[in-house]
Amino acid sequence: MSSTESFNELPAHVWPRNAVRQEDGVVTIAGVPLPDLAEEFGTPLFVVDEDDFRSRCRDMADAFGGPDRVHYASKAFLCKTIANWVDEEGMSLDIASVNELGIALAAGFPAGRITAHGNNKDADFLRACVRSGVSHVVLDSAQELELLDYVAAGEAKVQDVLIRVKPGIEAHTHEFIATSHEDQKFGFSLASGSAFAAATAAVRAENLNLVGLHCHVGSQVFDAEGFKLAAERVLQLYSQIHAELGVALPELDLGGGYGIAYTADEEPLDVAAVARDLLTAVDRTAAELGITAPVVLVEPGRAIAGPSTVTVYEVGTIKDVSIEDGGTRRYVSVDGGMSDNIRPALYGSIYDARVVSRFVEGDPVASRVVGSHCESGDILINDENYPDDIRPGDLLALAATGAYCYAMSSRYNAFTRPAVVSVRAGTARLMLRRETLDDILALEV
Template identity: 80%
Template structure:
């Protein structure tokens, strides 16, 4: 857990950083924060806390921003692992984007939402035969091959279904993005993909081209998550394009697609800035075109996979403040512990990655002087910390509603039932209206899953 200290004045604490909070969030004259015209305290009172509140227009607008930056919606694949429901899938479909799935159940949910299978790409390092067969029978657009074993299995399944499956090869270009070790995905010593350096990526491309029931149409790579340095994307593209050149020269084919993954960073705190997507896209597409020209090959269509950059900023988690405790740290420091009624079961990222967030009281103005504070959850775990070290107004009180911004990606998706906490409700807001998206889990849900006879 990091020890950075966020210092906010009273006035600053009441302001909402526009680059962190949803685009339709604002604080009203009475101090209450609204999103899309809906007061967050009203949502908290109706649906309970914690509750995830998704700004639908914010989500949709970021879909359009990505589409504009990368040459059209067909070139943008929403990474559903960030957060997926049937409603989310329908938004993505209506905005014209494609969809990435990383499990059989993600695929089944997308199909249940009537998402066009031809615009779905399937990922995963350990795809089961059941998952691969569903990809083939449902007509999934692309399967990203992650191992030689998978390539053989998919070819066999496609043959048994009398079908031809279009595939991309996942390549490790040996580019390590400046990110947390657990979410860096392009270095050699990790589970994903085929190595450029060892030659296994070339061997996989040859095997895919020779497979009777597979059609090789592109290569894929991913440099990491929450990346702010665009140079990593460019270097990865340049290295992978060298494989395109070899495939063209020795196999006599031109692959139409290059999928450069996602990982575009967002701002979680006031002092961070999100990646400039337009600038990165322009730089990246120019670089790919230039490199392809130098290699004497036709530039492939660049595909990207944003998940966090679309879903993350769209959502706020609302908690109710409970116990407040002052803890003596040393002779000079007392830290105030502000407990809320959720924590690591609905947001594991601070405990897992040391992630930082922006949290504000959303039910009123706060007026008192700031003091050293820590926002913690309600779980039986000392590492259950949401905001590790910040200066919060001393009048934050039990019963206040506190909103944590930028929780749309990898919070609900990675949620758990630790301490038998039920996963929170999720609602979307648009034009002053609230639409339930996911129900809150209750003890009845837990008991219904048990196989127990009295």
């Protein structure tokens, strides 16, 4: 942070769309003061801006031609309330485990709008998919293809499937590498011909109906270039399938990976521009190949859930530590950490943090925000300049924590998972209660 004044600002492209710092310095989301929520529900606390989440669903639907073409990737964050919101917005849902499927079905989400992913789906998972009537199962191996055909036959059903293809593209952030990215666990290879062999097997299987191909190019992607190159390569396979198998596949699922801004100096995703470039490239490539352009499906998770949520912590111990250059670094400890946000430790992820209970006025000092776990790597903000008047009892919130934070949370050091609260029009609603010691002990036999 360059100054105390800038630290009191909330970057609009990072924080939830309904986050506002009031005249007394308190931050509200959807009209609800974060200190009030912390007092009622405790800290750490995930606070979800419902209208922000829903508006990003609509942004994606508008950009890609309708909600039926957008699948929310539930691995980012899923609970029954989230499934209800996605359903009410008319979108589809991606699940990647039998329990994610179970949560969606428990919420009453229509099985006919669910797509099942995973590289190691066993017979029980596949049977649950077939019996519930999911719209697609994404096939990831020859073994799985044979197993699903067997399971579907046992249920006297024909299951619609997509084949996951490795397009030879790895895209992250603003760069993409057009190499044979083969050494990974997902999908069938375009380069080796195994993708075409899988398509052939799926077309010939009596209890499978091949409706399209699926690919994924990376994470935190902000432009259409990687997606476009992947689509162009995969459409070559569509042309081959049409020419050699006589099958015109109606769908192309280009996966997710759409980026968000985590810090003030990052640019937000221009959803409309990316969608326009991508859909234009698909139509053009299909025309060049002489095939009908398939309907493009996308799977945003982070781009919808991520910016909608903040995590509120209470500041505890503060200490100044000597560092190698002769200076000091201030360690600001909070009452959560790697159990509720493993991403900084796992990926080196960075976040925007602000005091949300008052204005701060001190001089910037080199600081590190750390959690309360018995682990030296329990760091939430590694290296930043924060005002020196941050004190114990302040509330510090990290923005853009809606994706992969609660979903990857743990009970390390027997910490319990935080509560999750949604806010809308001045009202708070508890979505997931805080875990307790009784919940941990309930597993003991």
